[in-house]
Amino acid sequence: MDKKSDGSKGESKSSVAKQKTIQIQVKMVCKGCCKYIERLILAIEGTVFVHCNxxxxxxxxxxxxxxxxxxxxxxxxxxxxxxxxxxxRKIEFYTDKPKCCEYRDELNKDDDFRA
Structure with missing residues (x-):
């Protein structure tokens, strides 16, 4: 994985045994996407760490x-x-993304995500 972010937020050692690790496919095109997605996930209560590629x-x-x-x-x-x-995602989310992160345009807005 390219990046590791630790957002342990003070999780106690007793909660370590209860942790679950998953992998999710997410359509992204650059390191900026990765950093943004990491921030989104780390903002969720209970998130311990994120690796993004x-x-x-x-x-x-x-x-x-x-x-x-x-x-x-x-x-x-x-x-x-x-x-x-x-x-x-909905098309309106494109408005605050850099152009390089706009991987679906109006003509192809219904394209299926294929990792």
């Missing part, structure tokens, strides 16, 4: 499943403007 469209997340879940994480990513396999 834009070249492989892959994000690895460790979290406390008592505080959040994969569905909530994917929804947050989508609401932040990025496609996952289960959630598509």
């Amino acid at each position: 834009y070249k492989y469209n892959l994000v690895e997340i460790c979290f406390n499943p008592i505080k959040t879940n994969q569905n909530e994480i994917e929804k947050s990513i989508s609401e932040g403007g990025y496609d996952t396999l289960n959630y598509k």
Whole structure:
């Protein structure tokens, strides 16, 4: 993975045993996308750390499943403007993204995400 961010937010050692690690495919095109997605995920309560690799469209997340879940994480990513396999972002999210991050244009806005 390209990047590791630790957002442990003071998780106690007792919660370490309850942590779950997942991988989510997320459509992204650059390091800027990766950094933005990491910030989105680390803002979710219960997130412990994030590894992001834009070249492989892959994000690895460790979290406390008592505080959040994969569905909530994917929804947050989508609401932040990025496609996952289960959630598509809305076109209006393009407005605050750099041009290089606009991987779906108006003509192809319904394209399926393929990692």
